Amino acid sequence: MSYLPSPEEKAAYVNRMFAEIAPRYDLMNRLMTGGQDVAWRRELIGLCDLPPHGSLLDVGTGTGDIAKEALRQHPGITAIGCDFTFEMMAAGRRPTADGEPLASQLATRNSQPHFSQGDALHLPFPDNYFDGVTSGFLLRNVTDLSAALREQVRVTKPGGRVICLETAPPSQVMLGPAVRFYMFRVLPVLGKLVSPRGSAYQYLPNSTRAFPEPDVLALKMERAGLKNVFYRRKMLGTVAIHVGTV
Numbered sequence: 672m673s674y675l676p677s678p679e680e681k682a683a684y685v686n687r688m689f690a691e692i693a694p695r696y697d698l699m700n701r702l703m704t705g706g707q708d709v710a711w712r713r714e715l716i717g718l719c720d721l722p723p724h725g726s727l728l729d730v731g732t733g734t735g736d737i738a739k740e741a742l743r744q745h746p747g748i749t750a751i752g753c754d755f756t757f758e759m760m761a762a763g764r765r766p767t768a769d770g771e772p773l774a775s776q777l778a779t780r781n782s783q784p785h786f787s788q789g790d791a792l793h794l795p796f797p798d799n800y801f802d803g804v805t806s807g808f809l810l811r812n813v814t815d816l817s818a819a820l821r822e823q824v825r826v827t828k829p830g831g832r833v834i835c836l837e838t839a840p841p842s843q844v845m846l847g848p849a850v851r852f853y854m855f856r857v858l859p860v861l862g863k864l865v866s867p868r869g870s871a872y873q874y875l876p877n878s879t880r881a882f883p884e885p886d887v888l889a890l891k892m893e894r895a896g897l898k899n900v901f902y903r904r905k906m907l908g909t910v911a912i913h914v915g916t917v
C-alpha cells in the first residue's frame with residue numbers, strides 16, 4: 672500500500688507510471704483539487720513576470736497545462752514544454768481534424784506550446800536561454816532535486832524567474848489528520864476509479880510525504896543559485912508555489 676520506488680528504479684518507475692495514466696491525468700487533477708489546480712497555474716504564470724515577446728520553459732510539462740496557460744496570458748511569447756514521458760505530451764496535444772477550417776487550425780497551433788522530449792536533470796537547452804522557467808508537480812518525481820533546480824537556473828537568463836508549484840508534506844499543515852485521511856485513503860480510491868493504474872495515486876501521497884517542507888525547498892533553491900526566494904502556500908498548506916530570481 673505504501674509503495675515508494677528505490678532511487679535506482681525511480682526514474683523508470685515515474686516514466687512508466689505517467690505513460691500509463693496520461694489519458695486520464697487532466698481529469699484526475701481536476702477531481703483531486705476540486706478544479707483549484709487551474710487557478711494555481713494561472714497564479715504561477717502571473718508570477719513569472721515575462722516580457723511581452725519573451726520565452727518560457729515548462730519542465731515536466733506533462734499535458735502542457737502550464738505552458739498553455741502562459742500562452743493564454745501572453746499570446747506573443749514562445750512557450751516550450753519539456754518532459755521525458757512522450758505519452759503525457761501526446762495526450763496534451765489537440766490534433767487538428769481533417770477538414771477543419773484553416774483559421775481554426777492556425778488558432779489551435781498558436782495556442783499550443785512546442786513540446787520537447789527531455790530529462791529535467793539534463794535539459795536539452797543552452798545556458799541563459801529563457802526569460803522564465805516553471806515546473807508543476809515535477810520536483811517530487813526527480814531522482815536529484817538539487818540537480819534539477821541547478822538545471823533550471825542554468826537555462827534561465829540573469830534576472831529571469833524560476834517558479835515551482837509542488838505539493839507539500841502534510842506533517843505541519845492545518846487540519847493535518849483530515850488532510851492525511853484524504854491523501855492516504857480517499858485519493859488512492861479515487862485514483863483506482865478514474866485511472867486503471869490506481870497505484871499511481873498511492874505513489875502521490877507517499878512521494879509528497881517524502882518531499883521537503885516549503886522552508887527547506889526555499890533553502891535548496893537558494894543553494895541552487897536563486898535570489899529573493901519566497902513561497903505561497905495553497906489549499907490548507909498542502910501545495911506551495913516557490914519563486915526565485917536568477
Ligand SMILES: C[S@@+](CC[C@H](N)C(=O)[O-])C[C@H]1O[C@@H](n2cnc3c(N)ncnc32)[C@H](O)[C@@H]1O
Pocket residue numbers: 682685686689700730731732733734735736737753754755756759789790791792806807808809812813814
Ligand atoms: C505530476 S506530472 C505534472 C504535469 C504538469 N506539470 C502539471 O502541472 O500537471 C509530472 C510530470 O513530470 C514528468 N517528469 C518526471 N520526472 C521527469 C524528469 N526527470 N524529466 C522530465 N520529466 C519528468 C513526468 O513524466 C510527468 O509528466
